[in-house]
Amino acid sequence: MTVMAMERPVPAGEIPRDRCQAQRVLIVEEHELLQAGLRAVLHGEPWVASCLGVSTADLAWQVARRYQPQLVLVSTSLPGRAGLGLCREFHAQMPHVRVVLMSAEGRVSAALGLVNGAVAALPKQMPTAALVASVKRVAEGGRVFPKDTGPLPVQLSKRELDVLQHLVSGQSNPEMALSLNLSRHTVKQHTSAVYRKLGVRNRAQAASRAQELGLVA
Structure with a gap:
């Protein structure tokens, strides 16, 4: 090493x-x-x-x-x-x-x-x-984040954010279920919640909206 x-x-x-x-x-x-x-x-x-x-x-x-x-x-x-x-x-x-x-x-x-x-x-x-x-x-104990980041109009749970990150990377629902150790049904529920909160209808729109909001790196 x-x-x-x-x-x-x-x-x-x-x-x-x-x-x-x-x-x-x-x-x-x-x-x-x-x-x-x-x-x-x-x-x-x-x-x-x-x-x-x-x-x-x-x-x-x-x-x-x-x-x-x-x-x-x-x-x-x-x-x-x-x-x-x-x-x-x-x-x-x-x-x-x-x-x-x-x-x-x-x-x-x-x-x-x-x-x-x-x-x-x-x-x-x-x-x-x-x-x-x-x-x-x-x-010294402070926090430093971009100055242009105010309260976001979208509030995702940690699990929803995990699903969003895997979605943006191109994983399918079965792949996300395996990566996150969740059932496919649970992944589908989280994905639907993410779409609803982002105000989008599909993966491409979700990825674009997530980038705009700074929700993914």
Whole structure:
């Protein structure tokens, strides 16, 4: 297992000048150059004690259990929509970890982030200074989501959102039933509820509407 790490020694007697305690950070990013850039930028911050980097969700979970990070940056474009799944896994298994979703495909809504257990959603194209400031705000206990995300007209349950995400990825009802460990009848009920709440009649319209509302990454 290859783990890219950076660690900054803290001089004895050094007293932090801000509210943010030294953080162990884990970056889960499939693109090695971007991962290295994020590590280099965060490593230079006085509130970052160490910064690890991995490229897959499986490695991320192994590293997290060993090194116990306090802050995790997760790419939403990990293969197989694993980014959102990893976010939910941290929320369920290590609820003390603060997860930041990083997206290159457009904004991630507060609704999508929160229902998956994230406390922030940031575009990968953010200017470096703004990104660092946002991540530090999360480390201090804050939440950071797109400014243009207000109360959404559509309120989906967590299970309905799961169904929507699988629907948008192209899965059939039988495939969704298998993936979500639900009966086909239950999947059909959830799908009908999603259509009704989104005000659409079919899968293509549901996918388009979900993208407009930022309900899927």
